[in-house]
Amino acid sequence: MSTPLTGPASASPTDQRQSLLESLPRAGGRSAQTSDTIPRVPRDRPLPLSSAQQRIWLAESLRPGTTEYVTPVGWELRGPLDVAALRAALAQVVARHEVLRTRYVAVGDEVRQLVLPSDELDFETVDLGELPADARATRLDELVKHLARTPFDLGSRGPLRVRLVRFTAEHHALVLMVHHIAFDGRSIGVMASELGALYSAFAEERADPLPDLPIQYADFAAWQRETHSGPALSGHLRYWRETLAGSTALELATDRPRPAAFDPAGASLPFTVPAEIAEPLIAWGRSRGATPFMVLLAAFQLLLSQHAGRTDITVGTQVTGRDQAEVRDLLGLFANILVLRTDLSGEPTFEEAVDRVRETTLGAYAHQDVPFERLVDELTPARDLSRHPLCQTMFSLHDPDSAAEFSGAGVRATALTTPWHSAKFDLVLRLTQQSDGSLSGVIEYATALFERESMAVLAEHFTTLLGAVGRDTKAVVTGTSLLSQRERGLLEGWNETSVVYPQGEVLHALVARQAARTPATVAVRFEEQHLQYHELDDRAEQLARRLRAAGVGPETVVAVCLHRGLELPVALLAVLKAGGAYLPLDPDYPAQRLGYMLDDSAVPVVLSTAELAATLPPHRAQVLLVDEETATAEAPAQAGATPRVDPLHPAYVIYTSGSTGRPKAVVTTHEGIVNRLRWMQDTYGLTGTDHVLHKTPFSFDVSVWELFWPLTTGATLVVARPDGHRDPEYLARTISRHEITALHFVPSVLREFLTALPPGTPLEPLRLVLCSGEALPDDLATAFHRHPATGRVQLHNLYGPTEASIDVTATACPPGEPVTIGTPIANTRVHVLDRDFAPQPLNVPGQLALAGVQLARGYLGRPALTAERFVPDPDPRHPGRRLYLTGDLARRNPDGTITYLGRSDHQVQLHGHRIELGELETALRGHPLVADAAASVQGDPGQERLTAHLVPADPDAAPDPADLRAWMRRLLPDHMVPSAWATLARLPLTPNGKLDRRLLPLIEPEGRALEFVEPRGEGERTVASAWREVLGVERVGAHDNFFDLGGHSLLASRIALRLRGTTGREVPVRALFDHSTVAELAAALPGYPELSAAVTLPLPGTRRLRR
Amino acid sequence: MADDDTDGRTCLVLRNDEEQYSIWLADREIPPGWHQESTEGTRQACLNHIDSIWTDMRPLSLRRRMERESRPA
Known part of the structure; x- marks a missing residue:
């Protein structure tokens, strides 16, 4: 139940090269030992930072006061402690290692290391002896947390703080807070061994027994700058460019929406893989020329592949970066990240997956001399602050060791444990091979993204997967491989919804x-x-x-x-x-x-x-x-x-x-x-x-x-x-006037409603708002709860297709909880299935399939279509029943609720309307000037609009948008008429010749009348001004068309509201559809009845022209 | 079954006791309560066959109840 107090930055205390390559012939690739020696550099010159230090320094200067790189390290000391000797030992470590007495200062546009000849040791003692024994651990934990949240000023202070916590005369905790710029995982072992030797010597009044260090960290940094630049590096860089081309962030389904900037709050979850599962698998790997690292990484990447629903899986691993003999015993930041990208497409067996991971690992190791920071600079020009660059998930395998422990002069120091971590990655899996053949594992995770329950599920899936592939290494890993009996029981239990x-x-x-x-x-x-x-x-x-x-x-x-x-x-x-x-x-x-x-x-x-x-x-x-x-x-x-x-x-x-x-x-x-x-x-x-x-x-x-x-x-x-x-003002008035207590909103319309709703609107008797029709975004639920007019109203989210009598799942959406679609309702079963209709494990995405009394009979007069979508339920407890395949993607959460993830096909939900893009495309292709067409939904969340890309039948005669729109409005309801149009010479295709909608270029809503006519008269100017503000365009002419400028029904309601405020007339939402140009709408304005003062709600940001 | 990955794989036509029809991949175990119709072939061939034989989409139990009621007492 414990994690070494080593912080997130640590790599293996042992040389991970061994676990990567252990038992492999040294054929090809990089030699195990580099022959270059690292020279000392004169201290009278400017001393550069290593590339890893440079990255950390930059990150800190971008976010002053961040504690992301503050790393706690600690030991529990048992035995009669000589505090003076311990303090002297620590001071001597600082004296030995320049990196602990270095400042980092900007000189011009460069950062330099400034090594001080000597430095004060930041050392304090804290006495917890007064506290009852059971309160001490908690107090210590609070102390560590507090220290870890205290930033370092690298320009003026050293990168080490020491606190000695006294419980009794024979029981202490030694807590070191070190900045990652001067310390890595391997440094813990170096620190432990030096402290052990120095403390024993000083306690026994002997002299410093340690040999002088051959070089210091600044020498390494200068050497790295020298050798890891220029042509020496270009070959390696070429390898990484090719290997990582097209790699995208691994999007694991998170329990909470990802913050725009990465939140380093973290926690860890320990688990154990029993020896009877781990040992045979590792032995099998060896017989195949695969190290334990490779076998376990293959399993982890397969696990991630299932959870992320993709086959291109990139995982990072930390290597010690200490191949040169002279740096092995230095404190400092040498660790490097190797990016391991494995292609798991084509349903490989476990054996094949291990073979692929073996290639991945050997390749990465042979090219490990590129500092990770260089790779990031080369490969990710646009930085995404919401996640770690290049790899978001880490894996490491450690040998059991006692390197982080020390003893001497009657005192024994063992690693201190803490449940708390800071996180740089979405999640990290650390495994340690224990001497009894089991694996002890820890998952460290970003708490802003994941719940502990989800990590427990991941750990259980990993163990179940190892068991499954151990039984049959020639099997293809599917969701079923992750599914334990316990979890099967849970899934079945959640579908027991029978109500008579x-x-x-x-x-x-x-x-x-x-x-x-x-x-x-x-x-x-x-x-x-x-x-x-x-x-x-x-x-x-x-x-x-x-x-x-x-x-x-x-x-x-x-x-x-x-x-x-x-x-x-x-x-x-x-x-x-x-x-x-x-x-x-x-x-x-x-x-x-x-x-x-x-x-x-x-x-x-x-x-x-x-x-x-x-x-x-x-x-x-x-x-x-x-x-x-x-x-x-x-x-x-x-x-x-x-x-x-x-x-x-x-x-x-x-x-x-x-x-x-x-x-x-x-x-x-x-x-x-x-x-x-x-x-x-x-x-x-x-x-x-x-x-x-x-x-x-x-x-x-x-x-x-x-x-x-x-x-x-x-x-x-x-x-x-x-x-x-679609008229927010009318709805607010109606709710109030008719004392509505319950009503439905499509989320996008709810958003419009809330935006237009003045805080003081009396909606008193309203108690229940039910949402369905499209995904309910978390931020909208939050806005609903925060709005003074709706804050006390219950919000519920429901889900279901027309094919299953309106809704089949439902949930309350209390404030602060992530929105889900809930659980199946009475007499309804909901499954998340893989392609073979087998149930997907918890958190693994799959297709939603529905069963129960609410299923429709089928499609009128369409037996084949019915047979295609309503399929046999393979569940033996429901013989002869049917499942409806929704085409919706979802996952089952550990608490049994279901999270909606989108569509698996080309159906879209836009403003609550269910639209098959294929239907729209068929209508477009029917136009005589259109040879081919592709429809898509474009725009940021909340701003989505339906767009159409056309291939003209005659390249010289592109159809006119106004003409196309008129054509579509004759055939289809308004909500299926695109609001942005573009022509293409040909449609983008996937490698197997299908339309690739993701490659359709973004269409900016910019279509406008051929000739710009300045709005004339007060009416046109009023209309044009409302359009400018709502549509966010700079210039609106008298003949510009609402739909050409990107308008759709939600925007129409916003404009109607605005015009009501400025004209004092009851402008219907429909007006924008009936009179689509500025001139037409302005001409229609005087025809609308005047608003009576009693029913007008003041709208924020509108101005009445009339009194 | 609407997945593209069924392209080219052999499908079966299945029928349940309500005489509702569906299609199923031939290499999957037939679910309990469903019976194989004679047809076997591409997905499209199976769907075409269903279009030709499933002419009354009322469930069998309903058809029987309706017949009983329309019979003069």
Whole structure:
């Protein structure tokens, strides 16, 4: 349970060259001994720093006061201590080693070593004898922490501080704080051996027994400067340039978001690999010409490969850098980092992986004479301050040794232990071969990135992996190789979600029962109108009769084309009561898209209003008008035979984006949605006093719970006006006016809402905000909790595709906790799988697959597509059941929650919309002037926009963006129309000939009108000014188009808000879509109604022009 | 199964007791509760076959319940 108190900078106390190359023939590569000798240099010349010192000095001067390089070293001293002798011994060590009495000073643009002839020893004693014995360790630990957090001023003070802590006359702790610029891991052994010899001599009143040092550190630094520059180095550098070409940072999934600047707070986790696992594997390695270092590094790199989900794995290792005999006994910084990059692609067996690691290691060793700092300078011109350059993970193997211990004159010193470290790397794995054949391991990790639990998982995976490859070295390492029985049990346990709900329930029956319970309660509110529960039920029943008369029954799909309003819930409920399933047709969708949906679904009946029905493209369905209902109240009573609706019948059918260019309709059952709503009520518990806002367009499945959760629980459904969902000001007003208690936000819209929300906005009764539809960023959750208006509101994050009845996982997001998508909900199983559908271990990324009662039946009229995405569940406990493959990447955290990691394919989630890039590309390719097209999402988080790269059919006739946009808006909903366009001669391809979206050049939103026209008049100037600020562009002309300048729906809402503030008119968000140029929008402004003062919320940063 | 890595590998058509169909790599063990249809071939051939035979996507248990109810008492 202990770690040597050596700090993060230490390398092996033993010569690591041995562990790297031990038992290998010395064929080729670098000779074991370099013949050069290091000359002494005169001290009257300027003394340069070694390259490692130079790097540390630079790092310190960039971050004055940093304690990153303060290294604690300590011993526990048992026996009667002669304090004076110990102090004299330490002083003598300082006298022997110039590096302990050196200052580092800038002279012009160079840094120099300034060696003082003598130096005071910074030595203090601390007496903890008064403390009770059990408090001493804690106090000592605090002392060490405090010292380690006290910076050194390298220009004015020496790099060593000593504290002698007294517990009793025969029990002390000797704590050295040394600066890494003067000390490395091997130095600990040198220090121990000199202290041992000097203390014994001085305690026994003998003279200094140590021989003089042949050279000093400054001689080495000068020699290194001389020999490690110029042509001697270029061959080595060439090797490293080639070896590390294209290497990128190893991104292990972290438990917390990575800080912009690396945080050196660290901790360590010890573990043991039993001898029965380690010994046979190491013996096997030897028989194959692989050192223990190589075998264990191969296992570690394979482990990282699984955890990082990639095959290009770079790990660093520290070498002592003390090949010259004359530096072996010096204190000072000689350690160097070797970068070990192994290609683990092509599913190598463990044997093959070891062979590759052997090559990697030998190559690196043969070229180790390049100081790491030189490599960094050569290879990483742009420095990323958030992580260690070139390698973020370290590995080392040590022999058991007692080099760091000493004894003499009745005192025995053993290494002091501490749980605390500072970190320079994301994580470091140190292994020590023990004499009993076991391996003692320590994982040191950056606590800003990782939780201790995750490191325990990593250690367990490493041990399990060693066991697995030991049993079969010819096996390919997969996630399964890391999975212990214990962990399998955990994974299975988290999917035990069984909850017994009443059987045979259907959605509309739940509403009908609620209506019977609370007939006079307000069920639906829309603006000034409302319906009581009995009215809702009666009207839906009447409409249902007409639907039944029109032939609607179970397994019939009825299209509903309505704006949000009082009639919408009535119409949907009516379709269900008739036994049918509803298909939402968003009236804002382009006619062509609606035509496709009507055609593809072959619905026999469309429910709409006279006005909207007239806008539908030609179709074969019978149209029933909801607004004629009262006129034809003589609806045939004889058609009223209530059909028996089975829970396996469809309840709704929703189209989602299709990768091949054809949207596909998901058929969802009553069983699924009823389970989803029952779970929701169990979890969040609505009551009759709750008001739930329905604002999600009903073509998205989130709308299903918005509509039916309140209606099945006696709460009131408040319907937002059409277009209100993207208007933050309207939403704030509506929440306040209608006393909304629960509502849904897509995270990007929540961000807009919070940004526009003045701190004092009264949202009082609001208690519950549910997010889903895209990843909820940690910073947004933080902003939500910090905002005065939402600070006391509960925030929850939910996840699920349309194919599994809205949501399948959920979690509360309390302040300060990293956001996850939580755990599976009732009667739902969620798996993170590898490509062979085997469960991935904890923290290892894989594809999310879903199972349970909420799975959709499949895709309407698409058996093959259904068979492709809904696959057999290999779990023997669920024979004959199906898994839905989501295409989402995720990992299971040690606490059972799931973290969403993105998409495995070309589907994107943008502002809450699910978009298949393939569908967009198909639409683009249909344009006569376009030969080929690639769509992508570009821009920084929070600023993402949809972009299109086109290959023109005729190189001399590039299509005009305005024309393309018009083309796309005829085919696709607004959220699928790109906002930035570029042409390319050809699309970038991967080596195997597929489109490589990562290589698509970044498009700057700069498209503008051909001719710049200065905005004219107050209206245009007002509009142009709002665009400039919101879009962040310098110049906006009268004919510039909002979308050409990078506009999208979220920005549209921001501009509308701003214009409301400056014009005092109720500018709808829609205005930006209907009037896309400055001139058009300015002309439309006077047509919008004036805002009444009572409903205007003051917005930060806006100015009212009118009083 | 939507992975590119199934390209060129032999697939099977499987059916469960609800007469729902899916595809499966031939070299994987067939999951319990699923039965092999006669078809075996490329992924696309299997999917095409499913398109031609899976004409009623209602689960079998539902079809049977509906038949029972439509029968005059």
